[in-house]
Amino acid sequence: MNEKYLEIRNITKVFQTPEGGEVRALDDVSLDIASGEFFILLGPSGCGKTTLLRSIAGLEYPDSGEIVLQGERIDDKPPYERPVNTVFQSYALFPHMTVSANIAFGLEMENVDKAQVSARVTEALAQVRLEGYENRMPSQLSGGQQQRVALARALAKKPKVLLLDEPLSALDLKLRRGMQVELKRLQRETGITFVFVTHDQEEAMSMGDRIAVFSEGKIVQLDTPVEVYRRPVNAYVADFIGETNLIKGTVVAGGISLPGGNILPTDQLAADSVIPASGEVTVAIRPEDLVLATNGMISGTVRDVIFTGDSVRVHVAVGDVEVIASLASYGTQIPEQGSKVTLNPEHRAARTVAS
Amino acid sequence: MTAVTTPPKKQAQRGRPGQSSPKLAYLPIIFLAFAIGIPLLIIVVYSFLEKPSQGTGVKWVFTLENYKALFIQEKLDGTTALDTRYIKVLWTSFYYSVVTTVVTLVLSVPVAMWIATRDAKKRNLLVALVTLPFWISILIRTYGMRQIVADEGPIGKFLGIFNIEWSILYAPPATILGLIYVFLPFMILPIYASAERFDFRLAEAAYDLGAKRMTVVRRIILPSIRPGVISGIALVFIPALGSFLQSDMLGGGKTNMVANVIANNFGQARNWPFGSALAVLLIVLTLLFVLIMQGAAQRRGEKVELV
Numbered sequence: 001m002n003e004k005y006l007e008i009r010n011i012t013k014v015f016q017t018p019e020g021g022e023v024r025a026l027d028d029v030s031l032d033i034a035s036g037e038f039f040i041l042l043g044p045s046g047c048g049k050t051t052l053l054r055s056i057a058g059l060e061y062p063d064s065g066e067i068v069l070q071g072e073r074i075d076d077k078p079p080y081e082r083p084v085n086t087v088f089q090s091y092a093l094f095p096h097m098t099v100s101a102n103i104a105f106g107l108e109m110e111n112v113d114k115a116q117v118s119a120r121v122t123e124a125l126a127q128v129r130l131e132g133y134e135n136r137m138p139s140q141l142s143g144g145q146q147q148r149v150a151l152a153r154a155l156a157k158k159p160k161v162l163l164l165d166e167p168l169s170a171l172d173l174k175l176r177r178g179m180q181v182e183l184k185r186l187q188r189e190t191g192i193t194f195v196f197v198t199h200d201q202e203e204a205m206s207m208g209d210r211i212a213v214f215s216e217g218k219i220v221q222l223d224t225p226v227e228v229y230r231r232p233v234n235a236y237v238a239d240f241i242g243e244t245n246l247i248k249g250t251v252v253a254g255g256i257s258l259p260g261g262n263i264l265p266t267d268q269l270a271a272d273s274v275i276p277a278s279g280e281v282t283v284a285i286r287p288e289d290l291v292l293a294t295n296g297m298i299s300g301t302v303r304d305v306i307f308t309g310d311s312v313r314v315h316v317a318v319g320d321v322e323v324i325a326s327l328a329s330y331g332t333q334i335p336e337q338g339s340k341v342t343l344n345p346e347h348r349a350a351r352t353v354a355s
Numbered sequence: 356m357t358a359v360t361t362p363p364k365k366q367a368q369r370g371r372p373g374q375s376s377p378k379l380a381y382l383p384i385i386f387l388a389f390a391i392g393i394p395l396l397i398i399v400v401y402s403f404l405e406k407p408s409q410g411t412g413v414k415w416v417f418t419l420e421n422y423k424a425l426f427i428q429e430k431l432d433g434t435t436a437l438d439t440r441y442i443k444v445l446w447t448s449f450y451y452s453v454v455t456t457v458v459t460l461v462l463s464v465p466v467a468m469w470i471a472t473r474d475a476k477k478r479n480l481l482v483a484l485v486t487l488p489f490w491i492s493i494l495i496r497t498y499g500m501r502q503i504v505a506d507e508g509p510i511g512k513f514l515g516i517f518n519i520e521w522s523i524l525y526a527p528p529a530t531i532l533g534l535i536y537v538f539l540p541f542m543i544l545p546i547y548a549s550a551e552r553f554d555f556r557l558a559e560a561a562y563d564l565g566a567k568r569m570t571v572v573r574r575i576i577l578p579s580i581r582p583g584v585i586s587g588i589a590l591v592f593i594p595a596l597g598s599f600l601q602s603d604m605l606g607g608g609k610t611n612m613v614a615n616v617i618a619n620n621f622g623q624a625r626n627w628p629f630g631s632a633l634a635v636l637l638i639v640l641t642l643l644f645v646l647i648m649q650g651a652a653q654r655r656g657e658k659v660e661l662v
Contacts, residue, residue, distance in 0.1 A: 059559050079562040092560035096578045105574070109565030157564065 002070075005035035005193060006056070006161055011065035013051050025051040026062065027217035033161075033195065038187050041197045042204040043214030044240070049197045052214075053163050056195065057086045069160060080109065084161040085154035089169060091146045093138040099125070099149050100134040106157045124156035127186060144175050151183075155190065164196045168203065180207055201241045205229060213237050231272070234354040238284040245285045245323045246353070251278050256352070258283065259319025262298045268344075270351035281352045287313065287326035289349040292335065296342030298323065302335045316341060395638075402631035411625045421632035441616070441633065445640070448612040451527070451602075452595035455534040459542035459591050460584065462535075466543050467583070468576070471550035482547065485540050497533055497604050504529050504605070525607025533601035538594070542587040549583025585652050593641055613637055 013026040025048045033039045041049035054060035056067055058079030067075035074082050085106070094102050100121045107117045125131055128148035138146055147167060154162055164183075168176045184207050187194045198204050204211050205225040212222045221233045232238035235246050249256040255265040256275070264283065266275060275281065288311075290298075300318035307313075312327045312334050325343055327334070335341050402421055404413040428438035470481045488496060502508055504524050511521040523529045553576065561571045577584075599614035608615070613633065620630030 057563055059563065078567075079559075080565045080567055086560070086563045088556060088560055090554070090556050092554070092556045094557060094560075094575060096581075105561070105566070106564030109570070153564065 002035040004032045005037075005070060006033040006195075007066070007068040008032075008052065008056075009066040009068065011052065011055060011062045011067070013048075013055065013060065013062045024048075024217045026055070026065075029065070029217070029219055031212055031219060031222060033193060035193055036191050038184065038194045038196065038207055038209045040204040040208035040211040041195065041214060042199070042201060042208075042211050042240075044199055047214040048217040049199075049214045050165060053086070053165055053195060053197045056082075056161065057084055057163050058082050059086075083159055084163055085157045085159040086163040086165060087147075087150050087154050087167045089166045091138075091150040091167075093146055093149055093153070095138055097138075098134065099130070099136050099138070099141070102138065102149060103153045103156050106153060110157075120156050121152075124152035127155055127190070128152045128182075143170055144179070147171065147179065151186075155186070155192070159192065161193045161195060164194060166197055166199070169198075169200070176203070183207060205241070213240065215240075230349075231270075231351070232284065232353060235282050235284065238353050243287055243324070243326075245287065245290075247283045247285070247318070247321055247323065248280060249283055250280055251276055256281060256283060258298065259321050260298075260300060262318065264297055264345070264350065268297065268348060268350060270348050273351045274354075275352055282354075283350055284353045285323070285345050285350040287324045289346050290323070290325035290343045291346050292325070292327065292333065293342050293344040296344040298344070299340065299342040302337050302339050302341055305334060305337055314341070316343065398631045398634050398638075400631075401628050402635045404628050406626050406628050411627060413627055418628075421628045422636075424629060425632060425636060441613075444611055444613050444616050445636070448596055448598075448614070451531055451534060451598075451612060452592050454531055455538055455595045456542075456588055456592045458531075458535050459539050460587065462539060463542040463546050463587060464577075464580070464584075467546035467550045467580070470543075470547050471553065472555070478551070482544070485543050485547075488537075488540060493537060493600065496537070497600055500533050500536055501529075501605055504532060524605065527606065530602045530606035530612070533605040534595050534598060537598075537601065538591040541590040541594075545586035545590060546580055546583040548586075549580040553579045582652075585648060589645065589648055592644065596641060596644075597637060 008029060008031045011026050011029045012024070015023045015025050017023055023046075027048075029048070029052060041052060043049045051060055055062045055075070058074070058077060058081075062075060065075070066073055069083070074084075094105065097105065100118075103121045103124050104117050107120055112120070121134070122131075125133065128151050130145060130148050130152065133141070133145065133149075138149065141149065147170075150167070168179050168183075171179060180203060183194075183196075196204075196207065205228075208225055210222065210224055211228050213220045213228060215236055221228055221237045223231075228237065228241055232241060232244075238244040239246060247258055249258045249264070251257075252263065255263045256269075257263055269275070269283075292314075298316075298318055300316040300323065302314060303317050303322065304315040305312060306315070307329065310329060312329050314325045314327060314335060316323045316325060323343065401413050403417055403419070405416040405418050405420070407414045424438070425441050426438055428436050428440075430436060466485075470478055470485075473481060501524065504510060506522050506524060514521045523532070557575055557579070558571050561575045566574065597614050598612055599618060602608075602612040602615050606612075611619075614637075617630050617633050617637070620626045620633065624630075
């Protein structure tokens with residue numbers, strides 16, 4: 001596996017706003033994507049992830065920096081000369097062409113001979129399980145089917161990198177979950193390097209081999225889903241990936257003083273937590289890492305109890321902050337609203353994070 | 356004791372919101388039926404009647420002579436020969452209309468695409484500018500055109516500086532120029548309407564799939580604005596075929612189009628039956644053209660958008 005299959009080197013892109021201001025969509029971004037990797041660009045809207053994807057595709061030209069694919073610079077090439085293809089958020093199927101004409105379009109641009117085109121169209125349709133839809137028009141397809149055609153159209157080109165721009169965001173939850181599994185399978189079977197843009201952290205974690213978390217044009221953290229979830233580098237990542245209680249506290253002898261007079265001992269924090277000698281720190285605790293205890297470290301008053309089926313979410317007022325604990329819905333004594341409870345962080349999963 | 360029951364009041368027969376009563380449509384439909392149908396009927400009937408020996412009007416005697424006279428000439432010695440004069444006039448009209456349609460089409464596609472890619476505020480302004488000529492009477496505009504293209508007009512004077520001779524007024528180029536000028540907005544607007552709906556992300560997708568600029572235009576953009584192009588062709592070609600003013604005022608009567616000949620027969624020549632026959636021929640040819648256009652559009656499974 002080539003660790004430096006696709007290299008993004010110091011890419012910067014500045015957009016002018018209509019008001020005359022400047023937006024740094026990408027601010028000196030560098031990253032390496034390995035061959036055959038399912039790579040996720042994750043972040044809220046406007047963080048620069050889509051600009052990076054479009055820069056790789058050639059639909060956007062960065063102000064500075066280089067994009068190198070297999071050791072060859074591609075950032076100065078027009079989109080039609082780059083061996084990468086995109087699945088667009090809007091699908092962008094050609095409405096005046098049938099499904100097979102849509103898929104064949106990209107192959108005709110390469111002057112693939114006719115028999116070969118038809119074979120590859122059939123193959124691509126089989127890959128996305130849309131056999132028999134060759135002669136339909138895009139308007140006759142459901143959103144999910146259009147999505148598959150868009151995927152087939154890009155896959156038929158056998159790109160060196162497949163770029164996916166929030167392709168699942170228009171689908172409903174059930175369909176989306178199904179497609180996530182299918183995309184992952186497709187990626188494994190074809191061995192094509194996927195670069196997938198999403199703002200959905202759950203989607204990112206369930207599919208990605210690695211995730212680059214973006215914020216304001218910069219990569220904040222780049223790691224595997226487990227690492228990003230378990231070891232967020234700062235409060236922004238901790239909050240953006242999954243759900244986290246971020247509690248501000250002060251360093252005291254042997255622990256951290258939390259609101260409501262609670263002390264969290266240092267030996268309960270993750271071993272690699274960075275704890276300054278004094279001053280303020282932010283403690284991140286995932287709701288599922290908190291359990292009810294008879295004589296726990298964090299005491300507070302139950303404000304709300306919400307039953308969600310697979311779990312019970314208990315909102316606890318701890319001093320002047322609210323802490324959420326997600327408890328298993330079976331085998332747990334569910335506290336009543338207004339009662340006093342104490343919580344313990346488990347597995348030493350609580351950690352300090354840079355704010 | 357008998358209970359007095361009053362039947363429930365009949366609900367006022369009101370249409371659902373957004374539905375207007377068909378009665379409102381009756382008057383304009385009747386008006387149009389009369390204003391189009393009766394003159395058409397008169398023309399058709401007149402075309403089969405004889406011309407009176409004196410004065411205008413018709414003599415109520417059935418004849419096919421008028422149609423024969425469109426193509427066949429009777430010589431003084433009694434022999435007949437093919438008369439190409441009216442075929443030539445029809446050909447001239449057809450030729451002018453084709454040139455007008457092609458030129459307006461070539462000019463309109465880039466203009467429409469350009470307007471469609473501006474932001475919403477600019478778009479509205481530009482569309483308003485395209486429709487600006489409609490605010491002024493076509494007669495005045497054609498007079499204006501005459502001043503501009505006249506030998507001693509601004510163009511002529513400018514070219515005179517370089518000793519280039521400029522003389523197109525009262526000749527076919529002036530007629531065609533007048534037609535292009537008048538019909539250009541009718542080509543731009545429907546194409547713009549189609550172009551405005553074009554999703555430019557499709558062009559990006561085509562680039563991404565390996566298409567170069569011209570391929571994107573040919574295979575993605577042009578097919579998408581086809582309905583607008585077809586509407587534009589119909590809206591320009593059909594009225595251009597029946598145009599009268601431009602050849603009269605700019606062509607100087609030397610370059611007659613079929614409508615001028617028809618007008619002349621109802622006027623100075625005082626031959627209403629023959630004018631009617633020529634008008635019927637024009638209507639038939641126009642209908643034929645519309646049918647061909649519609650057929651071409653339907654084969655592609657598209658709706659023809661007339662406006």
